[in-house]
Structures are given as structure tokens and as C-alpha cells.
Amino acid sequence: MLAYIVRRLLYTPLIVFGVLLITFALFNLVQGDVAASIAGKNATPQVIAEIQAEYGWDKPLFINLPDVPEHGVLAVFDSQFFNHLWNSVTFDFGRSIQSKQAVSGLLARGAIPSLSLTVPMFFASLLASVSIGLFVAFYRGRWIDTTTVTVCVLGMSLPSLAVIIFGQYFFAYQLGWFPIQGYEPGVNAARYLVLPVLLGVLMGLGSSVRFYRTIMLDEIRADYIRTAYAKGLATPKVLFKHLLKNAMIPIITSTVLAIPFLFLGSLLLERFFGIPGLGYLMIEAIGGRDFPVINAMTFIIAILFVLGNLLTDVCYALVDPRVSLS
Amino acid sequence: MTHPPRIGRHGRSFPGPRGFAGPLGSAPRLTTLCAALVVGFTLLPGCGGGGERQADVEAGLKVRYQALGAKVRGMDPMDVGDVLGAGITSNIYEPLYQYHYLKRPYEIVPCLAAAMPEVSDDGLTVTIKVRDDVVFQDDECFPGGKGRPVVAEDFIYSWKRLADIKNVSKNWWVLDGRIAGLNAFREYTQGVERKQDVDYDRAVSGLEAVDDHTLRITLTKPWPQIRYYLAYLPTSVVPREAVERYGDEFLNHPVGTGPYVLDEWQRGSRIVLTRNPTFRDERYPSEGEPGDEEAGLLEDAGKQLPFIDKQVFTIIEEDQPAWLKLMNGDVDVGGIPKDNYGGSITPQRELTDELKAKGLELYIYDRPVTFWYGFNMEAPELRDNLPLRRALNLALNRVEYLDLFLNGRGIPAPKIVPPPPLFEAYDEPIDSPYTSFDLDRAKQYVEEAKQAAGGELPELVLSLGGTDTTQRQVGEYLTRLYKTELGLDFRVDFMDWPTLQEKTKTKQVQMFGMGWEADIPDPENFFALFYGPNKSPGNNNMNYQDDAFDALYERLKVMEPGPERTALARQMEQIIVDDLPCVFIAHTTSFRLQYKWCENYKPNVYGYGLMKYQDLDAEMRREMLGR
Numbered sequence: 001m002l003a004y005i006v007r008r009l010l011y012t013p014l015i016v017f018g019v020l021l022i023t024f025a026l027f028n029l030v031q032g033d034v035a036a037s038i039a040g041k042n043a044t045p046q047v048i049a050e051i052q053a054e055y056g057w058d059k060p061l062f063i064n065l066p067d068v069p070e071h072g073v074l075a076v077f078d079s080q081f082f083n084h085l086w087n088s089v090t091f092d093f094g095r096s097i098q099s100k101q102a103v104s105g106l107l108a109r110g111a112i113p114s115l116s117l118t119v120p121m122f123f124a125s126l127l128a129s130v131s132i133g134l135f136v137a138f139y140r141g142r143w144i145d146t147t148t149v150t151v152c153v154l155g156m157s158l159p160s161l162a163v164i165i166f167g168q169y170f171f172a173y174q175l176g177w178f179p180i181q182g183y184e185p186g187v188n189a190a191r192y193l194v195l196p197v198l199l200g201v202l203m204g205l206g207s208s209v210r211f212y213r214t215i216m217l218d219e220i221r222a223d224y225i226r227t228a229y230a231k232g233l234a235t236p237k238v239l240f241k242h243l244l245k246n247a248m249i250p251i252i253t254s255t256v257l258a259i260p261f262l263f264l265g266s267l268l269l270e271r272f273f274g275i276p277g278l279g280y281l282m283i284e285a286i287g288g289r290d291f292p293v294i295n296a297m298t299f300i301i302a303i304l305f306v307l308g309n310l311l312t313d314v315c316y317a318l319v320d321p322r323v324s325l326s
Numbered sequence: 327m328t329h330p331p332r333i334g335r336h337g338r339s340f341p342g343p344r345g346f347a348g349p350l351g352s353a354p355r356l357t358t359l360c361a362a363l364v365v366g367f368t369l370l371p372g373c374g375g376g377g378e379r380q381a382d383v384e385a386g387l388k389v390r391y392q393a394l395g396a397k398v399r400g401m402d403p404m405d406v407g408d409v410l411g412a413g414i415t416s417n418i419y420e421p422l423y424q425y426h427y428l429k430r431p432y433e434i435v436p437c438l439a440a441a442m443p444e445v446s447d448d449g450l451t452v453t454i455k456v457r458d459d460v461v462f463q464d465d466e467c468f469p470g471g472k473g474r475p476v477v478a479e480d481f482i483y484s485w486k487r488l489a490d491i492k493n494v495s496k497n498w499w500v501l502d503g504r505i506a507g508l509n510a511f512r513e514y515t516q517g518v519e520r521k522q523d524v525d526y527d528r529a530v531s532g533l534e535a536v537d538d539h540t541l542r543i544t545l546t547k548p549w550p551q552i553r554y555y556l557a558y559l560p561t562s563v564v565p566r567e568a569v570e571r572y573g574d575e576f577l578n579h580p581v582g583t584g585p586y587v588l589d590e591w592q593r594g595s596r597i598v599l600t601r602n603p604t605f606r607d608e609r610y611p612s613e614g615e616p617g618d619e620e621a622g623l624l625e626d627a628g629k630q631l632p633f634i635d636k637q638v639f640t641i642i643e644e645d646q647p648a649w650l651k652l653m654n655g656d657v658d659v660g661g662i663p664k665d666n667y668g669g670s671i672t673p674q675r676e677l678t679d680e681l682k683a684k685g686l687e688l689y690i691y692d693r694p695v696t697f698w699y700g701f702n703m704e705a706p707e708l709r710d711n712l713p714l715r716r717a718l719n720l721a722l723n724r725v726e727y728l729d730l731f732l733n734g735r736g737i738p739a740p741k742i743v744p745p746p747p748l749f750e751a752y753d754e755p756i757d758s759p760y761t762s763f764d765l766d767r768a769k770q771y772v773e774e775a776k777q778a779a780g781g782e783l784p785e786l787v788l789s790l791g792g793t794d795t796t797q798r799q800v801g802e803y804l805t806r807l808y809k810t811e812l813g814l815d816f817r818v819d820f821m822d823w824p825t826l827q828e829k830t831k832t833k834q835v836q837m838f839g840m841g842w843e844a845d846i847p848d849p850e851n852f853f854a855l856f857y858g859p860n861k862s863p864g865n866n867n868m869n870y871q872d873d874a875f876d877a878l879y880e881r882l883k884v885m886e887p888g889p890e891r892t893a894l895a896r897q898m899e900q901i902i903v904d905d906l907p908c909v910f911i912a913h914t915t916s917f918r919l920q921y922k923w924c925e926n927y928k929p930n931v932y933g934y935g936l937m938k939y940q941d942l943d944a945e946m947r948r949e950m951l952g953r
Contacts (some may be wrong), residue, residue, distance in 0.1 A: 040496040099399030174649045181647035183595045276594025289824045
């Protein structure tokens with residue numbers, strides 16, 4: 001297994017290089033006039049050109065041949081892409097073009113509020129949906145199963161925005177059970193996070209319950225379940241020891257692969273509840289053509305995704321003896 | 327000792343399929359847990375919820391709570407480029423001049439200056455006396471943590487920072503080409519390899535500290551608007567010690583001279599400003615305009631500023647939570663979201679009884695803003711077809727447009743400069759026969775336009791920045807208007823804002839939606855948008871060129887306010903409305919709600935750092951809110 005892990009890790013630089021190349025190419029393909037927006041509303045063309053030079057946007061995109069005669073062969077790498085590549089791999093994300101804040105600081109400050117929201121939401125949602133999925137699968141075809149599926153479909157039909165707007169209005173404003181909006185660092189954050197977490201769980205429950213119900217239904221009809229009952233095992237043992245373990249592969253796939261995206265936060269919930277996370281940072285960065293922020297976010301997500309994939313494979317081997325990593 | 331009933335103790339298992347016991351032997355325990363969680367969650371908000379508020383009340387502090395509609399990116403005056411950021415930062419940093427809080431038309435008065443500037447007869451030398459009682463706020467960048475007095479040299483340093491290309495300031499345009507030697511200093515900084523190697527002791531010929539409290543500025547050409555720009559936040563004074571100590575993080579460590587200091591800044595969430603204990607002796611104005619006394623705006627005349635001890639800003643980017651927090655009394659001041667307008671404002675533009683009963687008051691005021699659909703005047707199909715431009719202007723029902731998309735929060739714009747009293751010494755009866763709605767005339771002009779084009783008219787494409795629902799609705803409306811009603815080959819191209827900016831700067835648009843908010847109460851600010859040498863990528867995005875207009879602009883730009891200048895401005899406006907390089911749409915109006923315990927508020931659309939004048943009756947708030 002170790003050899004497999006090492007081999008997979010060796011692929012990582014290639015994947016990350018590809019991601020950086022694509023991000024850079026896309027950004028340069030659709031890039032708006034960032035220098036003009038930095039220069040302010042009354043800027044002259046000369047000022048815009050000065051800013052382009054200051055940020056190195058006047059350099060060649062990939063290969064800097066013009067500077068080779070004067071500065072030597074290494075100057076060929078003094079291009080926008082190679083500078084971007086070097087800065088990324090050394091984790092020097094620089095400063096946001098729009099706000100001039102250090103990108104690492106923006107990410108560090110946003111990550112905790114985002115994760116404070118998404119991690120409990122994720123685990124609560126997982127726990128609830130797997131439990132409900134198992135429960136209704138066990139009672140498949142009964143009224144409780146039909147009702148649950150119907151409610152799930154209805155829940156999936158409700159736009160997230162409507163759930164948030166209603167939840168905030170009713171539970172926070174009308175009933176006064178929760179703060180309407182806000183965030184404080186530390187343990188005080190909990191009081192602001194309860195309602196968005198509950199709403200987040202509620203919004204995701206419909207589709208995930210249906211997903212896990214389907215998985216459980218596949219397993220509950222399997223021969224080994226019948227065999228287990230035939231051997232006289234108690235229902236809890238059959239379900240929690242045998243069925244759940246066999247259902248782990250799809251659960252792990254959907255769970256571990258979702259973990260990197262927890263880092264991105266939740267756009268709508270963060271906006272409506274004033275949680276200063278990363279959910280909106282990326283959107284703002286794209287809107288403002290703030291490449292250092294976009295690059296840092298993409299780079300980190302790419303690395304997390306690669307690691308998440310690797311972790312998924314390792315988990316397969318751990319929970320399923322039929323899977324071997326070689 | 328009694329025990330609470332144990333929830334689920336008598337719960338029974340669900341009968342399972344095939345007759346065996348269900349799996350939920352633990353269901354009652356789960357139910358108990360859920361119930362406990364719900365109770366816990368319900369109680370949690372009550373724990374410490376109003377703790378800070380209560381502590382402030384007990385300490386006898388006057389605290390005002392406000393919502394901010396966007397995150398504040400940084401607090402370096404050199405880089406503040408948005409209204410909200412400036413609204414906060416200007417309470418910490420101050421420039422030499424400021425707008426009189428009460429007088430209208432807007433009037434400039436000294437702030438850190440001791441008197442109004444003395445301008446030489448040729449208009450090229452400006453001498454300014456700096457107050458001798460101003461100190462920087464206490465900060466650890468100073469020896470012993472005590473702020474030192476502000477001297478003339480500090481302004482020279484601050485303006486060199488604006489010029490330094492290594493700082494890539496958004497606001498260099500304010501001083502660009504104005505002060506002798508400052509552009510040369512900028513060129514010098516371009517040649518310096520590293521930011522920290524820029525020599526700020528290098529002399530700039532046009533900036534001289536005659537003594538600690540006298541500043542002499544030599545201009546490259548007369549600049550009558552200088553007094554406005556010396557009241558503009560980016561020209562505020564910053565201490566060199568703080569910039570050098572905090573480096574790139576200076577934007578997060580503001581050290582100014584203003585009435586408030588930054589006490590707490592939870593990025594993206596909350597900002598708290600508290601009273602600056604070393605703020606100079608500055609008093610509330612003793613005179614205003616007619617009506618101010620009756621409105622109670624002079625009751626605090628002559629009193630030391632500021633009145634409020636603590637300003638708490640919560641960043642709320644969505645309309646619904648901002649509105650709910652205002653209705654709840656969690657914030658004292660707010661706007662009216664589009665979706666709440668109908669339920670809040672009567673057709674007579676008054677507050678509904680329900681909101682009045684809550685203790686809210688409504689302020690309506692015009693902003694120096696104009697929106698338009700610009701024509702790229704280098705596109706021959708538009709430049710050479712005046713009847714077409716007239717038709718496009720005549721066909722737009724501006725009143726209907728305002729009602730549909732702005733809740734009527736604005737006034738139709740028949741021309742570029744918003745009406746008085748937003749602009750000093752400028753009153754403008756302009757003959758504008760093509761900018762009021764007349765569909766029949768518009769259709770006649772379409773026929774003329776076809777003749778002018780020699781037959782069929784080419785396709786017209788309007789580029790709009792924004793892909794949200796409102797922009798889409800605007801697009802539908804204009805398509806109906808121009809395509810269905812006028813029979814033009816018209817379509818709308820939606821794109822995000824940076825793309826639209828890029829396309830206008832590179833002249834790749836034919837028609838485009840845009841607007842402008844004036845920085846200063848001088849119509850020159852709007853006329854610059856039509857000045858030939860400012861064509862794209864400058865701010866003349868319409869690429870309008872008219873020699874007569876340009877000649878008038880060059881005269882007006884260096885002329886002091888007065889009847890002659892006003893007459894020039896009228897001529898220039900007339901040229902614009904005759905030539906119609908755009909479809910003028912609207913000037914916007916702001917609606918502000920605040921509880922009646924907020925005092926001394928008067929709308930001021932140009933000034934910053936105005937919180938020092940405002941007060942509140944904390945006792946009234948406690949009585950009305952019960953907390």
C-alpha cells in the first residue's frame with residue numbers, strides 16, 4: 001500500500017501543474033482590464049500601462065525570448081506563467097489585486113468560519129441522511145418509506161434560497177430563537193452557526209437521503225443479509241455490522257470526495273448569515289479578476305482534491321478486504 | 327428531588343418487516359438527544375446575546391449600530407476606492423479640508439488646515455496653513471505609543487505615497503499632472519527595484535514645507551478644484567512612522583488624526599470604532615441653511631465633537647438580513663431593499679404607518695449620479711446618424727423605467743449634470759427636446775435614420791454589465807422598446823462588469839450601460855467624460871469628440887466659479903444634449919431609514935468623516951426597544 005501511496009503522490013505535481021496551466025490560460029483568455037480597474041476611474045492610458053508593468057503583465061505569457069540576449073538564457077523563464085508557477089509552488093500567493101490584503105491572510109481568516117459552518121453541516125447531514133436512509137430502506141414500501149421519499153422529493157424541489165429566506169425570517173426574526181445574522185470568533189461563533197447549520201442540513205437532506213436509501217436498498221436485498229438473519233443474528237447487528245460495512249464503498253466515495261469542498265464554504269449561507277468565510281471570496285475574486293486569489297483557491301482545492309482521492313482509495317482498502325492497493 | 331420525565335422512555339420499537347424487531351432499539355435515546363439539542367440550540371442565542379450591548383449601556387456609552395452592505399477591503403486612504411470603505415476610513419483619517427456639514431450649496435471649510443488656501447494671482451501657487459493642535463492617534467509606531475503633532479511635511483509624505491508607483495494607488499489620478507515635480511517623482515519610483523528602496527526624502531519641486539505649519543504647493547497649471555480634492559479622502563495625512571512600521575499591513579493598522587480610532591476589525595464581519603481621546607478641539611457648526619434650526623440641527627451648535635462614543639458596523643451583504651435587523655432594532659440606520667419598498671413607502675413617498683409606529687424616520691435625497699446608455703461615437707452607424715440617436719432617446723420612457731427598475735427612486739435625466747443643489751454655482755435651464763418620452767416622434771426619427779443610413783439600419787447591440795435578474799429584466803424591457811416598438815434590429819449582450827470595462831476601454835462596444843457619481847460638486851467632473859483627449863481607455867468611454875466642446879472644457883477647467891463659468895457650463899451641456907452621444911436615463915435618489923433616537927443627521931453626498939456630527943438618544947432607544 002505504501003508503494004501505491006508514494007506513486008500516487010508522485011503524480012500530484014503533474015496534476016497541480018496541469019491545474020495551474022489551465023487556470024492561467026483561462027484567466028488570460030477571459031481577463032478583463034484589471035489594470036484599468038486598479039488605476040481608478042479617471043486613469044490615463046499611461047497610468048494603466050505603468051500598472052501593467054508594475055505587476056509584470058507586460059511580460060510575455062509563457063516564454064520570454066526578447067530578454068534572453070540581454071539577461072541570459074534563464075531569462076526565458078521570466079514570463080507571466082513561470083512567475084505564476086514559481087509563486088504557487090512556493091506558496092507565495094502574494095496580495096489580492098483588489099484589496100491588497102495578503103492572500104494567505106484572506107484564506108486563513110476565511111477558512112475557520114467556513115469550516116465552522118461546513119464541517120458540522122457535513123457531518124450532521126451525513127449522520128442524518130445515512131440513518132434516515134437506512135431506516136426507510138428497512139421499512140421499504142411502508143407508509144413511512146413512501147412519506148419520507150415524498151418529503152425528500154418535495155425538499156429537493158424547494159430552492160435553497162427560499163429555505164434560507166424562510167428559515168431566517170421565521171426562526172430568527174419571528175420566533176427570535178436565533179440571531180438574525182452575525183459572527184464572532186471563538187466559541188461565541190456557535191450561537192450564530194446553529195441556524196445556518198440546521199438550514200444547510202435541511203437543504204441537503206432530500207437528495208442525500210434518497211441517495212443513501214438507494215444504496216441501502218441494494219444491500220438490504222443481498223443474500224448475505226438473508227443469511228445473517230437465517231443464522232439468527234439480531235437486526236441491529238445485521239444492519240450496523242454487516243449491511244453498513246458493505247455499504248461503505250459508496251458512502252466513502254461521496255464523503256471523502258466532498259471533504260475538499262468543505263474548504264470552499266457555503267456561498268448562500270455565508271452571505272445571508274454574515275459568516276466571513278471563503279464562500280464568497282472566490283466569487284468576488286472571479287468578478288474582480290483577482291487572479292492571486294483565484295489561483296490560490298484553485299491551487300489549494302486541487303491539492304486537497306488529489307489528497308482526497310488518495311484517501312478514498314486507502315479507505316476502500318481498509319473497509320473492503322477485496323480491494324488491494326498495489 | 328424530582329426528575330424530569332425521560333423523553334421516549336415508553337417509546338416502542340416500530341414493527342419491522344418480516345415480523346422481526348425493528349432496528350431502532352435506540353430510537354428513544356435518539357429522540358432524547360434530538361430534543362436536548364433543540365432545547366440547547368433554542369437557549370444558546372440567549373446566552374450572552376446582548377452581553378456587549380448591556381455592558382455598553384451600563385458603562386453609559388453612546389453606541390450607534392449600523393449595517394455595512396459590503397466588506398471593507400482596507401483602511402489606507404491612498405487605496406480607498408469605494409463609498410463604504412471611505413465612509414469608515416474617513417472617520418480615522420482626515421484631509422486638509424472638509425465640506426460644511428449643514429450649508430448648501432456645498433461649501434468647503436478647513437479641517438486640518440487652519441484657514442482656506444491662499445492662491446497666487448496666476449493660480450499656480452497655493453499656500454496652506456496647517457493647524458498646530460492636531461496630533462496623530464496614539465499608536466505603538468510612535469515613541470512611547472503617544473501620537474506626535476502633525477506637520478506640513480506629513481502631507482508631502484502622504485502625497486508622495488500616492489505618486490509612488492510601487493504603491494499602485496487607485497487614487498493617483500487625483501494628483502496626476504497637477505503638482506510640479508510629482509510626476510517626476512513617480513517616474514523615479516518606476517526605476518526603483520524594490521518598494522522599500524524608494525527614497526521619500528527626495529525633493530519634489532512643487533511641494534514645500536515652508537515651516538512646520540505652512541505648506542506651499544506649486545501647480546503645473548491653475549487648478550480651481552484643488553480645494554475639493556484637498557477635502558478628498560485619498561489626500562488625507564498619514565504618519566510615516568506607521569507606514570514604515572507596518573509596511574504592507576499598514577492598510578490593516580490605520581493611524582490617523584480623526585475623531586475615531588479602530589478598536590476592533592473582524593474581517594468581513596464587524597468593525598468597531600471608538601472615540602479618539604486625543605482628538606483636537608473641533609466644534610459642531612453654529613450655522614446652516616434655512617430650515618436647519620427648525621429641524622433641530624443646530625441644537626448642538628458649538629459643542630465638542632464627536633458625540634457618539636462607539637460606532638459598531640456589522641457587515642450584512644444581503645438585503646433580507648439587513649432589513650430584518652433594522653426592523654428588529656439591532657441596527658439604528660439602514661436603507662430600503664427593492665423587495666421591501668412597496669411595503670414601506672406609500673405612493674406619496676412617505677413611510678407607512680407601521681414603520682412610523684416603530685419609530686423610524688425617512689430621509690430622501692438626490693445623489694450626484696447619472697446613468698446612461700452610451701454610444702460608441704467612433705462607430706460610424708451611430709456617429710453619423712443623429713436621427714437614430716434622437717430616436718433612441720425619445721423612445722425611452724424614463725418615468726416608467728424608474729418605476730420598474732428603481733422603485734421610482736430617482737428622477738429622469740434629460741441631460742448629464744444632475745439638478746441643483748448638488749453642484750456649486752450651477753443652475754441649468756437647458757433646452758433638451760429629445761430626451762423626454764415621445765414614441766411617435768421616435769418613430770419619425772427612425773424613418774429619418776433609415777434615410778440617413780441609405781436604407782436599412784444596421785444591428786444595434788447594447789452591452790450591459792451584470793447578468794443578474796434585474797439586468798435581464800432591463801434587457802427585456804429595452805428589447806421590447808427598441809425592437810418591437812421602434813422596429814430596430816436590436817439586441818442586448820450581457821456580460822460581467824470587468825468584461826464590459828475591458829470592452830469599453832478597448833472600444834469594442836457599440837452601445838453600453840454605464841453611470842457616474844461625481845466626486846466633487848463641480849460639473850467639470852461630468853464634462854470630463856466627454857472631453858476628446860479623455861477617449862478610451864480614458865474615462866470618455868463614448869469616445870465623443872467635439873472641438874467646440876473641448877475648447878470650452880479647457881477654459882472651464884481652469885476657471886474659478888462664477889457667472890462666466892456657469893455660462894460656459896450651460897453651453898457645454900447644450901452641445902451634449904444637441905449631439906446626444908448617449909441615452910440619458912436617470913439621476914438616482916437615496917432613501918435612508920433611521921430610528922428617531924438618531925440625531926443631527928443631514929444628508930451630505932460628498933463629505934466623508936461625518937459621523938462626528940451625529941448623535942443619538944440612548945435613553946430613548948432603551949425605552950422604545952426595551953433593551
